[in-house]
Each structure stands twice: as C-alpha cells, then as structure tokens.
Amino acid sequence: MNAMGVRWTAEQVLALAPDDASRGAGSRLGTPGPWSGTGRAGGAVWGLCKGSGGAPYRTVVDTTGPAYACTCPSRKFPCKHALGLLLLQTANTTAAGETAVPDWAEQWLARRRGDDGATPLGEGTGAAASAPADPEAARRRAERRAARITTGARELEQRLADLLRGGLATAEQAGYGLWEETAARMVDAQAPGLAGRVRELGSIPGSGPGWPVRLLEECALTHLLDRAWLTADRLPDPFAAxxxxxxxxxxxxxxxxxxxxxxxxAQYDSADARLTTRRIWLHGAASRRTALVLSFGAGGRAPALALPVGAVLDGELTPHPGSGGLRAEPGEQFVPVAGPASPPPGGPVDDALGAYGRALRDDPWLDSWPVTLRQVVPSRAEYGWQLADADGREALPLTPAAQSRPGLWRLVALSGGGPLTVFGECGHRGFTPLAAWSPEAPDETVPLV
Structure with missing residues (x-):
C-alpha cells in the first residue's frame, strides 16, 4: 500500500490486527484470488471480497486515518477483509496510477471527510446535528456529579477505616463480594476511577505470599486519592486536574x-469483562514529546483505532490535562510520511528510574512511565530476566507479565548478547519492554507486544 509516497510493510499492516485470529485470517486474504474491483486513489484503497454468500463484501480503507469500513458482519476493527485488502495493496508493487473511486466507496469517504450528506458504507444516513449545549445545564450536571463522587469518596473512606480497624486478615475472610458491592456503589456515584481501585483491592487478599503488604500499599494510595478529591479546591490546578x-x-x-x-x-490491548482498552504510544520528532492515545471497545468489540507500529505519521494530537500530560486525543487524520523512524532519546537505567520518580511527584497513582533505555542487554538474573546497562552497573527487572510474553524471546534474539535500545514502561513492578531497535537497524522498530 502506498499513501503520500510512503509504502507500509506487511509487518506494519499485520500490527493493526486486533488479535491473532484476525492476523491469520487477514494474511490468507492478502492474495488476489478472493478480490475483484480493487483500486486506490487519494489515500484510500477499496475492493470487493468474495464471501460465503452471494454478494461480495465491500471493503474500503482510508489510510490517512487510518479508518475502515466493510459490509461484513464482523465486530472487529479492522476486520480480516480490511487487513487482507491492505496486504494485497502492500504486495502489489506493480500498481502505478490511481483509479476512479466507485460510488459505494466514495459515499463512505465523503462522509469521513466532511460531507454530511453522504451515506456511510453499510450504515443509514447520518444523524442530525445535535443542538448546541446549554452551558448552565452542563454546569448543574457537573455539580451534581461532583456531589455524588464526594458522597462515594466519604463512604469509601469509612470502608477503609473499618478494614484497618478490624485488621487486614479480615479482608481474606470477607471474600470478594463485599468489595464488589463497594465498587458498585462507586459506579453509582459516577466515580469509575474509584470503582476500579476498589476492585483492585478486592483481588489482592489471598493472591499469594506478601498480599497483606500489597493490600496496605493499595489502601494507602486509595486513601490518598479520597483525601485529595475531598480537598481538591485547595490543590494546585495541575494536581487537581x-x-x-x-x-x-x-x-x-x-x-x-x-x-x-x-x-x-507500540500498540497493545488489555481487556476485562466490560471493556477492551487499546494503548498506543507515539513520539514526536520535532516536539520530542511521548504521547499515549487510548481507544476503547465495549461489549466484546475491538477498539476502532489502530496504527501501524513503526510507521511515521503526520497528524495532530491534543494533550489532556493532568497525569503528566501523556494522554492525548488524535485529530481526524494521520497521514503516513517519509521520515526518520529512530527511537526517542533515552539513557541508562538510572535515567529511567529518575524519570519515573519525577513523574510520581506529580501523579502518586502512576503505575508506570514511558522511558527509552539505551545500550542495555537482556540477561537472566536470580529473580528472572532483566535489562542491564552495558557496563553491568545497574539493571531493571522485567515485570512478571513481560517475562511470560513471546516478545521476551524476540528481544533476546534481537540482542544476541549485545546492547540495544528498548522503549517501554518503567514502574514499581519493573520494566515492560514494548519496542526495540538494534545497532544494525537503528531505524527499524521491532514490536515486542
């Protein structure tokens, strides 16, 4: 596939897949056999893919998003047909000129690019524009929600006080039910962040050796968040945010x-019974800013946004307030461009630990912080795998989750016993490697998740 003169690799296309099953199915569709009516123009590709029914599936991809549409019933984004189409275009090195866009693809593309009168592919007509928001009504709603959160925070404070008064051993005896009941009340109070922390507290008792220590630590952090909310009017604006x-x-x-x-x-998903969260890490060449874009999928759906790992994209990100300014909201379009794909600036292990420590000063509830380690070597220690400075003076243990992933062996193989550059998340549980670069290919991003 070629957009704006930049060709994506098959690896970058497959990195968009929401899961291994989609990756395999998309690979099987990346050949000319099932396709007809394919074409490309203006950063879009389209085609008709033969399915099990009589009518072929209509698939179109706007590579400047990227965004996808298909008439198949799949709930995954991108679906296997979109992946197959992109792989087909990637392999089609002989395609030269652009072609006319068929009506069914043009309608969806026009809708995406601002023509509200167009009909989206596989959908009905667009919804009518919403009425202007009432600022006074919005203010009253915000005040009511803040009051409910305050009530929930006070109730949670009482729950923590009762736990500590009765002793941490009672937490194991009480079971998870009481915690889930408390979490449900935090949801009723419209405080999902507090509800998540309560569920985390409920999962700790009986979770293995040392659980009382972990429970006490999490209780302290939850108490700190409660007290911070109840006194938010006296906090500095950035910390209050x-x-x-x-x-x-x-x-x-x-x-x-x-x-x-x-x-x-990097791009990876985490899921629970309610929601799938996709975390996408990006780094700006000029701004030297590392940003986190979150995309969500509810009810078993894969998140809609997917970006190819290792690609360089021209676009806009708007930072969210608070939490170190990491999270950002993407603009309408990200266009692949030619440019250096070298890793973010980084340093030794000491620098990574210092960066995480400074971030904790601004956000004590931070689990991890993005860092880039330079000249580190993966090695096995008494407690498991670690990344050590090339001189062996300092090392960061890998998190238990990272040590159980296939990406660990990809990292070890890429290193071959020598130093390399690794991007990942540094936190109190250790380091989670997400991408790596070898000295032999310093502009080739190797995904580790």
Whole structure:
C-alpha cells in the first residue's frame, strides 16, 4: 500500500490486527484470488471480497486515518477483509496510477471527510446535528456529579477505616463480594476511577505470599486519592486536574493541538469483562514529546483505532490535562510520511528510574512511565530476566507479565548478547519492554507486544 509516497510493510499492516485470529485470517486474504474491483486513489484503497454468500463484501480503507469500513458482519476493527485488502495493496508493487473511486466507496469517504450528506458504507444516513449545549445545564450536571463522587469518596473512606480497624486478615475472610458491592456503589456515584481501585483491592487478599503488604500499599494510595478529591479546591490546578482524572472525571480536551511527525512506538490491548482498552504510544520528532492515545471497545468489540507500529505519521494530537500530560486525543487524520523512524532519546537505567520518580511527584497513582533505555542487554538474573546497562552497573527487572510474553524471546534474539535500545514502561513492578531497535537497524522498530 502506498499513501503520500510512503509504502507500509506487511509487518506494519499485520500490527493493526486486533488479535491473532484476525492476523491469520487477514494474511490468507492478502492474495488476489478472493478480490475483484480493487483500486486506490487519494489515500484510500477499496475492493470487493468474495464471501460465503452471494454478494461480495465491500471493503474500503482510508489510510490517512487510518479508518475502515466493510459490509461484513464482523465486530472487529479492522476486520480480516480490511487487513487482507491492505496486504494485497502492500504486495502489489506493480500498481502505478490511481483509479476512479466507485460510488459505494466514495459515499463512505465523503462522509469521513466532511460531507454530511453522504451515506456511510453499510450504515443509514447520518444523524442530525445535535443542538448546541446549554452551558448552565452542563454546569448543574457537573455539580451534581461532583456531589455524588464526594458522597462515594466519604463512604469509601469509612470502608477503609473499618478494614484497618478490624485488621487486614479480615479482608481474606470477607471474600470478594463485599468489595464488589463497594465498587458498585462507586459506579453509582459516577466515580469509575474509584470503582476500579476498589476492585483492585478486592483481588489482592489471598493472591499469594506478601498480599497483606500489597493490600496496605493499595489502601494507602486509595486513601490518598479520597483525601485529595475531598480537598481538591485547595490543590494546585495541575494536581487537581490529575485527581479529577484519577477518580474518573475526564475534563474537556482544551489547548492547542501539537502537529508533528509521530513515530508509532507500540500498540497493545488489555481487556476485562466490560471493556477492551487499546494503548498506543507515539513520539514526536520535532516536539520530542511521548504521547499515549487510548481507544476503547465495549461489549466484546475491538477498539476502532489502530496504527501501524513503526510507521511515521503526520497528524495532530491534543494533550489532556493532568497525569503528566501523556494522554492525548488524535485529530481526524494521520497521514503516513517519509521520515526518520529512530527511537526517542533515552539513557541508562538510572535515567529511567529518575524519570519515573519525577513523574510520581506529580501523579502518586502512576503505575508506570514511558522511558527509552539505551545500550542495555537482556540477561537472566536470580529473580528472572532483566535489562542491564552495558557496563553491568545497574539493571531493571522485567515485570512478571513481560517475562511470560513471546516478545521476551524476540528481544533476546534481537540482542544476541549485545546492547540495544528498548522503549517501554518503567514502574514499581519493573520494566515492560514494548519496542526495540538494534545497532544494525537503528531505524527499524521491532514490536515486542
């Protein structure tokens, strides 16, 4: 596939897949056999894919998003047909000129690019524009929600006090039910951040050796968040914004967007029974800013946004307030461009630990912080795998989750016993490697998740 003169690799296309099953199915569709009516123009590709029914599936991809549409019933984004189409275009090195866009693809593309009268592919007509928001009504709703969160925070404080008064051993005897009941009340109070922390507390008792220590640590952090919310009017504005974010209030994204060439460093999903969360890390070449874009999928759906790891994309990100300014909201389009794909600036292990420590000063509830380690070597220690400085003076243990992933062996093989550059998340549980670069290929981003 070629957009704006930049060809994506098959590896970058497959990195968009929401899961291994989609990756395999998309690979099987990346050949000319099932396709007809394929074409490309203006950063879009389309085609008709033969399915099990009589009519072929209509598939179109806007590579400047990227965004996808298909008439198949799949709930995954991108679906296997979109992946297959992109792989087909990637392999089609002989394609030269652009072709006319068929009506069914043009309608969806026009809808995406601002023509509200167009009909989206596989959908009905667009919804009518919403009425202007009433600022006074919005203020009253915000006040009512803040009052409910305050009530929930006070109730949670009482729950923590009762736990400590009765002794931590009672937490194991009480079981998970009481914690889930408390979490449900935090949801009723419209404080999903507090509800998440309560569920975490409920999962700790009986979780293995040392659980009382871990429970006491998490109780202290939850208590700190409660007290910070109850005294938020006396906090500095940046820290108050972080507190609001942590309890589950996400303020409107304001401020100027940052336009840059963004290197896609990593993309991975985490899921629970309610929601799938996709975390996408990017780094700006000019701004030297590392940003986190979150995308969500509810009810078993894969998140809609997917970006190819290792690609350089021209686009805008608008930072969210609070939490170190890491999270950002993407603009409408990200266009692949030619440009350096070198890793973010980094340093030795000491620098990474210092960066995490400074971030904790601004956000005590931070589990990890993005860092780049330079000249480190993966090695096995008494407690498991670690990344050590090339001189062997300092080392970071890998998190238990990282040690159980196939990406660990990819990292070890890439190193071959020598130093390399690794991007990942540094936190109190250790380091989670997400991408790596070898000295032999310093512009080739190797995904580790």
């Amino acid at each position: 972080t507190v609001r974010t942590r309890v589950g209030l996400h303020p409107a994204v304001e401020g100027p967007p940052v336009r840059d060439h963004w290197l896609v460093l």
